[in-house]
Amino acid sequence: MDGDSPEHPSAMADRDGPVAYTPTAAHEVALECLLAGIEAARPENRIADTCTVSDDALTVADVTGDGGNTASYDLTQYDRITVLGGGNAAAHVVRALEAEFEFGGSDRLGEQLDTGVVVTDDPVETDIAAVYEGSHPIPSERGVRNTTRILDAAEAAGPDELVLVVVTGGASALLTAPATSLSLADLRAVTRALLASGATIDEINAVRKHCSAIKGGQLARAAAPATVVTLALSDVVGDDPSVIASGPTVPDATTYGDALAVLERYGIDAPDAVVARLEGGHAGDRPETPTADADAELFDRTSTHIIGNGRVALEAARDAADEQGYTPLVLSSRVRGEARESARTHVAIAEECRQTGEPCSPPAVLLSGGETTVTLCDDPGRGGPNQEFALASALELESDGIVVGSVDTDGVDGATDVAGALVDATSVETALESEGTPDQSGTGARVDARDALARNDAFAALEDADALVRTGPTGTNVNDLRVIVVESATCTDRAC
Structure with missing residues (x-):
């Protein structure tokens, strides 16, 4: 009835503008797998x-x-x-x-x-x-x-x-x-604190339910x-x-007790009204x-x-990889934890795959779903879990022939207008590492990738690398989707 938004946009990667690396077949395979997963979940x-x-x-x-x-x-x-x-x-x-x-x-x-x-x-x-x-x-x-x-x-x-x-x-x-005795301001304050704490969605929701x-x-x-x-x-x-x-x-x-435990576990300074409500419920002063x-x-x-769910997206991405002649392997649909730590593990598996053929022989596509989190610094920049995953992966990669893509299937990663990013070791080396890259303002300032990651400012670093993926709102939401394309170790040509 109500609503005046335009029709749902077609999913497109952000490939316009300056390109910081030469796209390869592996990049196209990664993108195709990502979009196939999103489409299946619509x-x-x-x-x-x-x-x-x-x-x-x-x-x-x-x-x-x-x-x-x-x-x-x-x-x-x-x-x-x-x-x-x-x-x-x-x-x-x-x-x-x-x-x-x-x-x-x-x-x-x-x-x-x-x-x-x-x-x-x-x-x-x-x-x-x-x-x-x-x-x-x-x-x-x-x-x-x-x-x-x-x-x-x-x-x-x-x-x-x-x-x-x-x-x-x-x-x-x-x-x-808001529950009785709480205001919108109370909810906003506790929600902000929870999102910045690194708490899991289960923990966040335990507090939300009781407020x-x-x-x-x-x-x-x-x-x-x-x-x-x-x-x-x-x-x-x-x-x-x-x-x-x-x-x-x-x-x-x-329970109210579970909600209180989340606040204590992450040292969350919740509004007095929220704490009073949870403590009162835990004491039996109000019904569960x-x-x-x-x-x-x-x-x-x-x-x-x-x-x-995320498994639907993973299975579609797996089928897309198979159709392209790659061996697909779903690592897990339940990946959790800090995005940058998860990236290290995924990259280690990808490099093992390329060098030894374990846990599967390349050319291969490694897939995972789930939801990683980001613990924000005191003065964070822009980004989201998928951008942090991609940037951390790019910094971690030591091998050519590996492309890493990570997106939020709803098309919105964190508080940005991008779904995620698509990177490889070469693009990061030329655009982000020791030489840096001038910012688009022309001031001569340079983006340091490791510094950007430390400041939760993955968006800026990946934008300068032309590595962001923009789909627009996709009309679905089944969590994160990660695709890692691993070429054979004998494939050294950039056309691979």
Whole structure:
């Protein structure tokens, strides 16, 4: 309904302007694998692959495990269907539902799709839902206002209503509703501190849930007694539904005590109101978020399906590598930890592969997913985990014939307008290392790559190297995707 953004842009690498190195076939293979992974995770492909309607029943498959969480819902049992949700790609998922099931047409699901509310930072027009903008990663006043619209719609749902909840990456920040006794300023302060601390997304969400009126099962509570079916595009390592979007429709296994432990573990100086709320909850002065045991009846009417995740992107990238004649190897879909430390490990494996043929023989493509983090310095520059991974990899590489690409599949790495970067040892050596490179202002200042990495300013160094990858918002979000192309050790020509 609402939303005036242009149509979703085609994914393109930022290859315009001065090039700091001569692109090789390996660069093109890396880019093709990255874009194939993003494409496979786009909502229109995920809805088409996981959702079907037959004999008046909606069947939703699950991409995790052996697919045992597939379930069917008898649409004749519901008077209408409402769509609620949030996240970077939430509006794209709603639009994919409309396209797949002919909203307003003869399809049973299309007939019953009635209304909805979605909060996102990548708005696109939909016929079903009113699409409102929120802010990511720091909560905003408009996010609070628009999340309240979702809660109001949930509370209006009746027992004969099916509520489809769409959640994607970014929903934890976009769905913002301060708990009683907390202000937006409190949420903003604790969110900033958490993001700068190096805490994992699980740890961050443990705090968020206990400072919120919608997270940790509280949206399901608001929608009761309606039936709630959640379609999740997972950006969480391990695909735990209680972590995706901070679990608004599933039981919460974390406690006020867990949230306090996160603050203590990372030395986070949270606002007094936040600390008081968490300490009061830990002391039993207020009830916990909904749990599986205490709220069993509530969760009997809810279910969650993972319709897409990082593994989907990895498998598509693997297929793309195979089609190009490279041996693909998925290292892990669960990579975590500091981006620069993870880069060292990945580069070590790639160089081992090139020199000894272990763990696979080149030409090969090594792949990984997951989510790395960055612990910020006191006065950080610009960048994100994928840019830090790429820059650290470039500095670490000692071998030619290796190309490293790392992107955030939503097209936005950190607080920048780029998805990530694509580097090799030669490009870094000519553009970034001892000689440096003049900045584009013409002042003669030089970017020192190691200094840039230390200052969390990977963007500046990679921009000067013409190594950034820009896709624009991709309409999906399944975490990070890393592609490392390893040519044979006998391949020394730069055309390799």
